[in-house]
Amino acid sequence: xxxxxxxxxxxxxxxxxxxxxxxxxxxxxxxxxxxxxxxxxxxxxxxxxxxxxxxxxxxxxxxxxxxxxxxxxxxxxxxxxxxxxxxxxxxxxxxxxxxxxxxxxxxxxxxxxxx
Amino acid sequence: xxxxxxxxxxxxxxxxxxxxxxxxxxxxxxxxxxxxxxxxxxxxxxxxxxxxxxxxxxxxxxxxxxxxxxxxxxxxxxxxxxxxxxxxxxxxxxxxxxxxxxxxxxxxxx
Numbered sequence: 001x002x003x004x005x006x007x008x009x010x011x012x013x014x015x016x017x018x019x020x021x022x023x024x025x026x027x028x029x030x031x032x033x034x035x036x037x038x039x040x041x042x043x044x045x046x047x048x049x050x051x052x053x054x055x056x057x058x059x060x061x062x063x064x065x066x067x068x069x070x071x072x073x074x075x076x077x078x079x080x081x082x083x084x085x086x087x088x089x090x091x092x093x094x095x096x097x098x099x100x101x102x103x104x105x106x107x108x109x110x111x112x113x114x115x
Numbered sequence: 116x117x118x119x120x121x122x123x124x125x126x127x128x129x130x131x132x133x134x135x136x137x138x139x140x141x142x143x144x145x146x147x148x149x150x151x152x153x154x155x156x157x158x159x160x161x162x163x164x165x166x167x168x169x170x171x172x173x174x175x176x177x178x179x180x181x182x183x184x185x186x187x188x189x190x191x192x193x194x195x196x197x198x199x200x201x202x203x204x205x206x207x208x209x210x211x212x213x214x215x216x217x218x219x220x221x222x223x224x225x
Contacts, residue, residue, distance in 0.1 A: 044215075109157075
């Protein structure tokens with residue numbers, strides 16, 4: 001059983017297009033995250049939702065809009081894609097439940113290439 | 116100073132050797148510490164949490180030094196399959212966020 005899944009795994013698109021990435025977790029976790037890992041391999045947090053509430057909203061262009069329809073799903077929509085958006089986008093989930101930050105479980109990543 | 120710093124490597128180590136690397140963190144109030152492993156073109160996966168008293172999992176030992184604000188990872192009897200990037204992760208404020216180091220690349224050679 002896949003714990004954290006993302007679709008699509010690969011996404012090649014042209015500048016200016018709008019695209020979405022979907023994420024689902026079946027671990028029963030209450031918190032989900034979007035990370036961006038660029039060519040230098042540095043992992044940067046973008047957003048986080050806890051029980052469908054936005055709790056982390058880092059400095060990210062407003063072309064990026066997350067949406068969490070329920071605790072098990074977190075989607076990322078990107079408008080007007082730019083070359084610099086090319087990266088691997090990872091979804092992750094964890095169980096906070098009012099306690100310290102527990103370990104995060106990652107999806108396989110979506111490799112976005114903007115041409 | 117970066118919040119979490121690691122030597123990027125690569126560390127080239129012969130199979131069977133012992134290797135250790137450190138990670139320093141800037142916030143003395145940091146609460147939780149982890150080592151993750153990331154294979155090439157794969158997602159990060161939790162290797163082990165780091166406890167105040169130090170902890171061991173098979174060939175892997177993690178230690179925390181709060182006075183000097185660093186954590187360490189020791190790998191004994193290294194295997195070819197240990198080749199990966201090891202990410203140091205810190206929870207600095209007991210809130211929802213983890214701060215990630217840039218990773219240390221380890222290459223185990225036969």
